[in-house]
Amino acid sequence: MNTQTYMQKLELLAERSISSYSYIHSLLEELKPLLPFAGACCTNIDPYRLLSTGAVVAHNMESIHHQLLTYAYGQEGVHSYDNMTPSHTSVMTLHCATEGQPEQSSRYQDILQPAGFGDELRAALLYKGSCWGYLTLFRKQDQSLFSEQECQWMVEIAPIIAKHLRQFSLAIPFVNEVKLRSPEILMLSQQLELLSSNSDTHHWLDVLRQHEGITTSALPRSILTVASMALTDDTIFDQRLHTDCCSSSLPCSPIQVCVPVREHDYIDITAYALYSHTSSIQLMIAIQSASPLDILPWMMEDYHLSEREKQIVDQVIEGLSTRKIADILHLSPCAVEEHLQSIFAKTKTTSRRELIARLLSQTDCIISR
Incomplete structure (x- = not known):
């Protein structure tokens, strides 16, 4: 199948899918005969924090997915998505990244090789400069390495996949009347085991599981992501070095992700690492409806604002004058006014106040435009 034909097939898959997860499942089934793999993981990404809002893990990868997640946030510097996304090297294989020496990767030595995998292909799913997902394909040691031709084919189709993930992330058909007005709290151990929760927390865990297509009692991957990153945050160790041994448990810098949940608005998940010198680290996870400021980047994306227009909106919300915005962004006041007129046209508003x-309305509903 040529690239153009496959792109058309992807468009049909997106039209027939009710969520990003059903789309990803169908995508992987269509992809496997054309680009053979033994395992796969496709992750939805909050493009503003580059953290997972959920993932589809296929073909017996569940047993090692938690380990891979831990290495993704703090323990692996070789062939990482952190290195790929800012450099716009959107597709790369493990063997290419290590120049044929995969043992340079601790992830390969500790996880992939013992599980029988010999190579992986990583694709950062970029659309118009923003990352909306990560796609990782794995091959067993008895399979051929991913070829340069296969990588090039993935480079061509990745923006189409990213465009569809963007559409699903922004397409919330309605806002549920039930909002999380105050945060629900659950506690996790350092091993990410559930320590305490209540019935309300269990309800929202079920909402997130349903959103991610999880049919077991496993923790949602969006929660595992912020928890794993909180555990690997360097500030934990920096603060422990400078905290008196008699101090009580103190939180480190929170790790936050905004998850667009179909029929439940945008949900904010924040992880705090709590520690003391007399006990191991525990994690406090707060789940609540996202604030207008949390949703603002998604609103601006939905209105197709340019990067410069987004910068100007941020300054307008701060209450800055045209002259001050011009000074900060190194523009002329006339250029700022021209950008503002474009912003007003795209958002169907006529003034800064409007x-x-x-953009900050509590009841505004994002519907992909």
């Missing part, structure tokens, strides 16, 4: 009200 623009702020539109």
Whole structure:
């Protein structure tokens, strides 16, 4: 199948899918005969924090997915998505990244090789400069390495996949009347085992599991992501070095992700690592409805604002004058006004006050435009 034909097939898959997860499942089934793999993981990404909002793990990868997640946030510097996304090297294989020496990767030595895998292909799913997902394909040691031709084919189709993930992330058909007005709290151990929760917390865990297509009692991957990153945050160790041994448990810098959940608005998940010198680290996870400021980047994306226009909106919300915005962004006041007129046209507003009200409305519903 040529690239153009496959792109058309992807468009049909997106039209027939009710969520990003059903789309990803169908995508992987269509992809496997054309680009053979023994395991796969496709992750939805919050493009503003580059953290997972959920993932589809296919073909018996569940047993090692938690280990891979831990290495993804703090223990692996070779062939990482952190290195790929800012450099816009959107597709790369493990063997290419290590120049044929995969043992340079601790992830390969500790996880992939013992599980029988010999190579992996990673694709950062970029659309118009923003990353909306990560796709990782794995091959067993008795399979051929991913070829340069296969990588090039993935480079061509990755933006189409990213475009569809963007559409699903922004397409919330309605806002549920039930909002999390105050955070629900659950506690996890350092081994990411559930220590305490209540019935309300269990309800929202079930909402997130349903959103991610998880049919077991496993923790949602969006929670595992922020928890894993909180555990690997360097500030934990920096603060422990400078904290008196008699101090009580103190939180480190929170790790936050905003998850667009179909029929439940945008949900904010924040992880705090709590520690003391007399006990191991515990994690406090707060789940609540995202605030207007949390949702603002998604709103601006949905209105197709350019990067410069987004910068100007941020300054407008801060209450800065045209002259001050021009000074900060190194533009002329006339250029700022021209950008503002474009912003007003895209958001169907006529003034700064109306623009702020539109973007920060508690009841505004994002529907992909």
